[in-house]
Amino acid sequence: MINLLNFNQQQLADYFTSIGEKPFRAKQLMRWIHHFGIVDLDQMTDIAKTLREKLRNETSFTLPQVQLEKISDDGTRKWLIGTDTTNSIETVFIPEDDRGTLCVSSQVGCALECTFCSTGRQGFNRNLCVSEIIGQLWIANQSLRSADGYDMLPAGERIISNVVMMGMGEPLANYDNVVTAMQIMLDDSAYGLSRRRVTLSTSGLVPAMDRLREDCPVALAVSLHAPNDALRDVLVPINKKYPIKDLMAACHRYLEKAPRDFVTFEYVMLDGVNDTVEHAHQLLDIVRHVPCKFNLIPFNPFPNSGYETSKPSHIKVFRDILMQAGYVVTVRKTRGEDIDAACGQLAGKVLDKTKRSLKHISIQAVQ
Numbered sequence: 001m002i003n004l005l006n007f008n009q010q011q012l013a014d015y016f017t018s019i020g021e022k023p024f025r026a027k028q029l030m031r032w033i034h035h036f037g038i039v040d041l042d043q044m045t046d047i048a049k050t051l052r053e054k055l056r057n058e059t060s061f062t063l064p065q066v067q068l069e070k071i072s073d074d075g076t077r078k079w080l081i082g083t084d085t086t087n088s089i090e091t092v093f094i095p096e097d098d099r100g101t102l103c104v105s106s107q108v109g110c111a112l113e114c115t116f117c118s119t120g121r122q123g124f125n126r127n128l129c130v131s132e133i134i135g136q137l138w139i140a141n142q143s144l145r146s147a148d149g150y151d152m153l154p155a156g157e158r159i160i161s162n163v164v165m166m167g168m169g170e171p172l173a174n175y176d177n178v179v180t181a182m183q184i185m186l187d188d189s190a191y192g193l194s195r196r197r198v199t200l201s202t203s204g205l206v207p208a209m210d211r212l213r214e215d216c217p218v219a220l221a222v223s224l225h226a227p228n229d230a231l232r233d234v235l236v237p238i239n240k241k242y243p244i245k246d247l248m249a250a251c252h253r254y255l256e257k258a259p260r261d262f263v264t265f266e267y268v269m270l271d272g273v274n275d276t277v278e279h280a281h282q283l284l285d286i287v288r289h290v291p292c293k294f295n296l297i298p299f300n301p302f303p304n305s306g307y308e309t310s311k312p313s314h315i316k317v318f319r320d321i322l323m324q325a326g327y328v329v330t331v332r333k334t335r336g337e338d339i340d341a342a343c344g345q346l347a348g349k350v351l352d353k354t355k356r357s358l359k360h361i362s363i364q365a366v367q
Contacts, residue, residue: 001060004029005039005131005138008183009190019058021051027189033061034134034190037142063135064089069143077147079139083108083132086351087125089168091136093144093160100144101162104136106178107169109352112203114223114236116268118302119168123352127174133181137163137191163193166201166221172208179216186216195219195259201266206242206250217257221264221295222247226274227282235274244286251290262291269298269310269318276314280321293328 007015012026025047032044039061041052067088068080077093089105108125110117137160144159163185165171171178178200185191185198201221202209209220226232232239239247251263265287269275283294296319299309310318315331322329 001062002058003062003129003131004055004059005033005061005063005135006129006180008130008180009187011180019054025051030184030187030189034138034184034187035192037138037145039063062131063138064132066139066143077140077143079136079143081132081136081139083128089128089132089136091140091167093140099161100159101164102137102140102160103164103167104133105167105169106133106165106171106174110169111173112170112236112238114203114225116225116235116270116299116305116307118305121302121305125351127177128169130177130180130184133177134184136167137185160191161193162197162199164199164201164221166199170203170205171200172202172205172212175208175211179212182216182218186218199264203236203238204242204247204250205238206246209250209254213254213257217254217259219260219264220251220254220258221266222251224265224283225268227279227286231274235270248286248290251292255291262293264295265292266295266297269296269315271299271308271310271314273307275310275318277317277321280318284322284325284327293330294322295330295332297332 002015004012004015007026009026009030012029013023016025017023028044028047032038032047038044041047041056044052047055064081064083066079067082070078070080072078075095079091080088081091082088087108089108091105092103094101094103105128107127109122110119111124112120114120141160165178165182182198182200185193186195195218197219199219199221200212201223203223212218212220223236224232225235226239229239229243232244242250255261255263267274267283296315298315299305299307301307301309319329319331
C-alpha cells in the first residue's frame with residue numbers, strides 16, 4: 001500500500017497522473033489531510049466515489065501512533081510517538097504569548113554524538129520517513145485542537161505558528177525526507193507556514209547546507225556551542241569533518257537566499273567548559289563576517305552527562321560581552337524541564353544500531 005502521507009503536492013500530482021487521474025486532485029487531497037486534518041476518505045466529499053474507492057484499495061494514510069502525552073506545569077506538551085514496535089521519538093509543543101512552537105524530530109536517535117546531548121547518548125537507529133516527520137505536526141494539531149484552552153479557538157486560527165526542526169536527530173542527515181516534509185509545512189494547501197516560521201537547526205553538515213539553500217531555504221539555526229576548533233571537535237565531533245572556518249563560509253552563502261537576514265547560533269552553556277570571558281571574545285572573532293544573533297542555552301542536565309549548567313552570573317557576563325559588541329542575544333528560558341522536554345533532553349526509545357549506548361554504559365561502569 002502506498003502511504004500518501006509521504007508525498008508533497010507535486011509528488012501527489014505525479015501519482016494521480018500515473019493512475020489516470022487529474023493532477024488537481026493533489027491539491028484537494030492535501031487540503032483534506034493537512035489543512036482539515038481528515039484522513040477518512042468517506043469525509044472527502046469533493047472527491048468522486050470511484051476515485052475514493054480506488055484510493056482505498058491501493059493507498060493508505062498511515063500515521064505514527066501516540067504512545068504517551070505529558071503536560072508540563074508551564075504548559076509545554078510532549079508526545080512520545082511510536083515509529084515501529086521497538087522505537088519511538090519525542091515531539092514538543094511550547095506555547096508562548098505570541099506564538100506556538102512545535103519541535104519536530106527527524107531521526108530515531110542521532111549519529112552525530114554531540115557529547116552534551118541526551119539524544120546523542122541514545123545512539124542511532126534510522127531516519128524517519130516523510131509521514132513520520134509531517135505526522136508529528138498532524139498529530140500535534142489534532143491533539144491541541146481538542147485540548148483544554150485551545151478547543152474554543154475559531155476553526156481557522158492556527159495554534160502551531162512555528163516549527164523548528166530541532167528535535168531528535170540531525171535534520172540534514174535525513175535530507176530528502178526532511179525537505180519534503182518542510183515543503184508540506186510551507187504549502188498553502190496544507191499548513192501554510194511561512195519560510196520565516198520554519199527553522200532548521202543543524203550541527204554543520206556543510207554540503208547539505210548548500211543544497212538546502214537552493215532547494216528549500218528556511219530560517220537557519222546552527223548548533224555552534226564552541227568558539228574554536230579544538231573545543232568544538234570534542235563537543236560537536238562533526239566539526240572534525242567540517243571545521244568552523246568552512247561552517248562560517250557556508251552560513252554566509254546560505255544567507256544569499258534565506259528568508260531571514262541572519263543565522264541564529266545556538267550555544268549551550270556548560271560550566272567551566274565553554275562559558276568564560278575568553279570564550280566569548282573568541283566567539284565574536286569567528287562570527288565577525290556572518291550576520292547573526294545568538295541563542296544562549298543553559299545546559300539541561302541528564303543522568304551521567306558529565307556536564308553542569310553554567311552559573312547564572314557567568315551566563316550574564318557572557319551575554320553582556322556579545323551584546324556590547326552589537327549582537328542580539330537571547331538566553332533561552334528552560335521549558336518543560338519537569339517532563340524532560342527541554343533542549344537536549346529528548347531521548348525517546350532507540351534500538352541503537354551503532355552500539356554507542358552500550359559504550360557509554362561501559363564507560364560509566366568503569367568510572
